[in-house]
Amino acid sequence: MTGLRDAWRRHKQKIKKNFFDKNSTLEDMLAKCPDGIPHNQFRQLIEYWKHPTVQAICEMNSQNRKKQKWRHRMGPINFARVRVALRAAKDNNEEPSKPEIFIATRTKTGKEIQADTQVAIAELQNRQNSGETTDDAFRAVYGKEQLGRVRCYGRSVTTSSLKKDEEINNLKQKHADEITSLKEELREEMRHLFTQLLQNNPGLNFHDIPGCVGSDLASPMMQVVHKL
Template sequence: MWEYVNTKFIIPAEGEKWVMDGLRDAWRRHKRYVKENYFDKYKTLEDRLKNCPSWIPEVQFRQLIEYWELPTVKAMCSLNSQNRKKQKWGHRMRPVNFGRVRMALRATKENNEEPSKAEMFIATRTKNGKQVDPETEVVIAELQNRQHLGETVDDSFKALFGNEQPGRVRCYGRSVTRTSLKKDEEIIKIKQKHADEINSFKEEVKELKEEVVELRKLEGLKEEVQELQQLRHLMKLLVKNNHGLNLEDAEGFIGSNQPSPVDSSSARATRGQNFPRSSGSTHGTTLGKETYGDAIGNGGRKLS
C-alpha cells in the first residue's frame, strides 16, 4: 500500500506512518459502512445474502457474516460502540488536518510559538458561519473563564479533559503520540542549541575582526612613533656635526620630547623644509650647502 501511494503522491519517508494510519482509519470506516448497511439492517442470513454488496464476492461476505455473528466479536463491537458514544466535542475540520491548523496559529504569534491545546481545541471546534453545538460552546466558555481567573492554559485544559490516555495526544491529530511528541521536542531543542552556537560563533568572529582593526591602528601608530624617533636621532646627528645648531631649536621641527601620535602627513611635510641655521652662530658648518631635506635623503648616515 505504501508503494502504491507513492505512485500517486510525492510523500517523504517520514510520512509513511501518517499514510498507514490514514489507510487504517479509512478501512475501519469502510467496514462500519458495510456492517451498518448490509449486516445490521437485516436480521436473517437469507436477507443479508440477498442484499450482498456488488463489490464483495458472496463467499467472502458469507465469511464476514459468520465472523460478526461470533459472541466474542459481538461483545467487542458493543464495547467499542459504547466508548464511541462517550466521545464528545468532535472537531469540525473535515479534510483539513491538524498540522495545517497548528501552522496557521503558529504564524499569528510573534515568536512563532507552538499553540496550546486550548487554542487548538477552540480553533478546530469552531467554524465561521456555523453555529457551535451547545456542549462545545459550554466547554470553550469554561476554558476561557479559567484562564481569565489566572489558571495556566495547561492546567485549565487538564481540569476539563483529564489526563492523556495511551495512544494519540489530544489536539495534535492523527499519528501523533506522546513518544513522537517528546522526540520532536528533543529535536527542536537540538536545533535551537545549534542555532545558538552558530550565533555565538558569529559574535566571536565579529569581536575578533574588531580586535584586528584595533591592532592595525596600533601598528600604524607604532610606525609613526618609530619614524618620529628616527627624525629625532637624525636631528641629534645634525647638532653633533654642526656646533652652531641648538638641540632645542632643532627639536622644534618635530614636536616635543614625549612620544605621542603624530600626523604622518605633517611629518612628511616637515622633511621637505630647509633646516634653518642658528642666528647667533659664527662657526662654519660641516654640511656646507646641503639642506635638511638632503640630509634626510642620505638615510641618516654620518655627514661630513
C-alpha cells in the same frame, strides 16, 4: 500505515451501515450484496457481524462512543494539518497550544458549536485569562493524559515521540545560538582589531591594504569593514 488502517476501517463501517441489518435474515442481506464483494465473502462477513460475541463488543463500543465529550469536527483532516496551518498563521511560527488546537478542531464555520463544547471552550479561555498556563488550563478541563497518547496531536503521537522532537529542536536551537554567538564574537574582535589599527595608524587608507587595490570587487576584509 495509520492512514491506510483508518481508511480500511471507514470502508468496513460504510459497508456495515448500508448493507447489514441485525434484524434481517441472511438471505435478505445476501440479496443486496454490494458490488465488488463476492457472495461467499459477504456471507462470512454477515455471519461474523451476527455472532453474539461480536454484537456484544459492537454494543459496548457504541456506548463508549456516546460517552465521548467534545468530539472534533475535522472529519478525515488530521490534526497535524491543523497544527501546521495554525503555526503558519503566526508571525513567529510559534507552536500552537493545546487549547488553540482544541478550539480549532471543535468549531466549524457555518455550523453551530455544541452546547457542551461551548462550555469547555469558555472555561479554557476563563482559566487562561485568570493567569493559568495553557497546559494547566487544558489539564483542568480535559483531565490527565491517557497512557500511550497525547491529546490534540492526533494518532501515532506519544509522550516519548514528543519528548524526542523537543530534544531535537532544543539541539537545533542550541546550535543556532552558538553560531550567532560566534558571529558576534568575531564581529567584536574585528571591530576591536580595526579600532586599534586606526589608532596606531591615523593616516591609514584601507585601500592601501594588499588585496584591495586593483579590483572592482571589495575584498573579504573590506566587506567585513563595511558591515562593521
